Amino acid sequence: MKQMASSPDKTLTEKAYRKLRNDIVAGRLAPGVKLKLEGLVADYEVGMSPLREALTRLVGDLLVTSEGQRGFWVAPLSLVELDDVSQVRSMIETEALNRSIMNGDATWENAVKAAFDELAAVERDLPSGPEPLDPPLLETWEERNRAFHAALASASNSPTLMRLRDQLYQQSERYRRVSLDRSRGWRNVHDEHIAIYEAALARNALRACRMTEHHLAKTTEEVRRAIAALAADDGSAD
Amino acid sequence: MKQMASSPDKTLTEKAYRKLRNDIVAGRLAPGVKLKLEGLVADYEVGMSPLREALTRLVGDLLVTSEGQRGFWVAPLSLVELDDVSQVRSMIETEALNRSIMNGDATWENAVKAAFDELAAVERDLPSGPEPLDPPLLETWEERNRAFHAALASASNSPTLMRLRDQLYQQSERYRRVSLDRSRGWRNVHDEHIAIYEAALARNALRACRMTEHHLAKTTEEVRRAIAALAADDGSAD
DNA sequence: ACTTTTCGAAATTTATACATTTTGGAAGAG
DNA sequence: CTCTTCCAAAATGTATAAATTTCGAAAAGT
Numbered sequence: 001m002k003q004m005a006s007s008p009d010k011t012l013t014e015k016a017y018r019k020l021r022n023d024i025v026a027g028r029l030a031p032g033v034k035l036k037l038e039g040l041v042a043d044y045e046v047g048m049s050p051l052r053e054a055l056t057r058l059v060g061d062l063l064v065t066s067e068g069q070r071g072f073w074v075a076p077l078s079l080v081e082l083d084d085v086s087q088v089r090s091m092i093e094t095e096a097l098n099r100s101i102m103n104g105d106a107t108w109e110n111a112v113k114a115a116f117d118e119l120a121a122v123e124r125d126l127p128s129g130p131e132p133l134d135p136p137l138l139e140t141w142e143e144r145n146r147a148f149h150a151a152l153a154s155a156s157n158s159p160t161l162m163r164l165r166d167q168l169y170q171q172s173e174r175y176r177r178v179s180l181d182r183s184r185g186w187r188n189v190h191d192e193h194i195a196i197y198e199a200a201l202a203r204n205a206l207r208a209c210r211m212t213e214h215h216l217a218k219t220t221e222e223v224r225r226a227i228a229a230l231a232a233d234d235g236s237a238d
Numbered sequence: 239m240k241q242m243a244s245s246p247d248k249t250l251t252e253k254a255y256r257k258l259r260n261d262i263v264a265g266r267l268a269p270g271v272k273l274k275l276e277g278l279v280a281d282y283e284v285g286m287s288p289l290r291e292a293l294t295r296l297v298g299d300l301l302v303t304s305e306g307q308r309g310f311w312v313a314p315l316s317l318v319e320l321d322d323v324s325q326v327r328s329m330i331e332t333e334a335l336n337r338s339i340m341n342g343d344a345t346w347e348n349a350v351k352a353a354f355d356e357l358a359a360v361e362r363d364l365p366s367g368p369e370p371l372d373p374p375l376l377e378t379w380e381e382r383n384r385a386f387h388a389a390l391a392s393a394s395n396s397p398t399l400m401r402l403r404d405q406l407y408q409q410s411e412r413y414r415r416v417s418l419d420r421s422r423g424w425r426n427v428h429d430e431h432i433a434i435y436e437a438a439l440a441r442n443a444l445r446a447c448r449m450t451e452h453h454l455a456k457t458t459e460e461v462r463r464a465i466a467a468l469a470a471d472d473g474s475a476d
Numbered sequence: 477a478c479t480t481t482t483c484g485a486a487a488t489t490t491a492t493a494c495a496t497t498t499t500g501g502a503a504g505a506g
Numbered sequence: 507c508t509c510t511t512c513c514a515a516a517a518t519g520t521a522t523a524a525a526t527t528t529c530g531a532a533a534a535g536t
Binding site for chain 2: 010011014049052053056057059060061068069081084085087088091095158159160161163164168
């Protein structure tokens with residue numbers, strides 16, 4: 001019997017890549033830390049070659065940096081990069097949304113609907129106050145948020161645009177998660193999602209894009225504050 | 239004394255990466271061909287590890303594709319991808335140009351000027367007829383054309399935008415070079431460059447972007463025709 | 477006294493050689 | 507003709523060797 005679809009961890013490289021990526025995006029591997037190969041070989045239970053290849057892929061994703069004969073580091077975070085990535089992402093994301101609204105058929109609508117419903121189900125349970133969020137719930141939210149935004153863009157009919165979108169989304173996610181740890185509130189994220197959702201299904205491209213831009217800008221602003229506060233505390237990262 | 243700046247081929251991976259990339263972009267490694275590791279180890283005189291790492295980087299650049307336990311191939315070319323990449327590139331390129339025109343200072347102007355002069359010097363020597371172009375001249379033109387467009391975008395003040403731009407430029411270059419081999423004319427490329435150049439230095443962002451869009455669209459159209467003709471001949475690539 | 481330089485051992489990355497696993501097809505059985 | 511079984515080719519992974527960088531202690535210089 002053969003393994004079926006999608007992305008089975010066929011090779012060790014793949015497995016190591018996924019694990020490392022998750023650990024970096026989720027912040028379990030802190031920004032800027034040196035990634036010593038020997039240590040990773042032990043921790044991730046793979047040999048040098050697959051590990052090295054996984055790291056090379058992560059360099060392409062901008063989640064890891066590397067330097068000639070000196071090794072690998074978790075890519076640092078910076079407020080400057082946050083703004084840069086957020087701006088470009090906003091452009092790409094709205095372009096993809098715009099095209100989706102043009103091209104999207106019933107299948108797209110259903111996908112968006114389904115993704116929205118799943119997301120909404122989680123967001124209704126989110127605390128509004130400063131209570132710390134329990135981790136599995138956060139993971140669920142992250143996943144469904146990702147799926148919702150991906151669904152919106154999914155009818156752009158441009159693999160290139162989708163690829164760039166995914167890359168930038170992932171980069172942004174890192175920042176957001178750092179800030180969510182320390183963030184105390186969940187503002188009106190759900191309302192913003194509703195606004196985007198309704199405008200998209202109403203085929204109001206202009207409004208859907210405006211709402212998306214607003215949503216992303218708000219999020220960036222929140223992240224920026226959280227990171228600035230964090231930097232003020234422990235004096236790290238600019 | 240230390241090696242100074244830029245990108246010294248410090249590691250074998252780097253060396254192999256560059257060589258492979260050049261061979262793919264210049265078309266010396268044909269689209270779609272299987273890249274057998276053993277063969278490449280012999281041809282490029284590196285071991286498996288550096289080679290594999292170089293190929294992994296190229297997969298990130300979309301110049302190579304890979305599949306689980308099955309190996310690597312030179313990424314195929316297709317008319318659909320050509321259009322997709324060209325459209326997105328046009329968006330990114332004009333966004334970068336727009337920002338450059340906003341932000342660019344005297345240093346930027348000088349860089350653009352210098353790059354344009356160098357490019358113009360080559361373009362005056364280009365044949366207008368269907369004569370085959372001698373290869374070193376083509377290489378020079380490619381390099382200066384790249385430098386000119388890079389200079390225009392260089393004051394965008396957005397590393398992210400620049401990175402995407404470089405990636406897409408490289409992808410486009412592959413297509414252009416395939417078509418240049420068989421293309422018979424050089425249309426009015428030089429005039430288009432002049433128009434972009436003058437609009438940019440006049441800080442006429444709108445016109446500069448319009449001219450750039452036109453320039454890219456024209457180029458894409460020419461490439462499309464050349465590739466379609468090529469496909470009609472030898473029946474390959476869609 | 478304090479900074480800078482030099483030198484070499486230790487740590488770490490890079491590369492190779494070899495072993496293992498998987499794939500894809502050819503030969504043979506049902 | 508279809509389905510196994512087997513085999514060679516090819517990719518992946520491991521262990522190890524080679525090369526490079528780092529870091530600290532001692533020496534030289536200010």
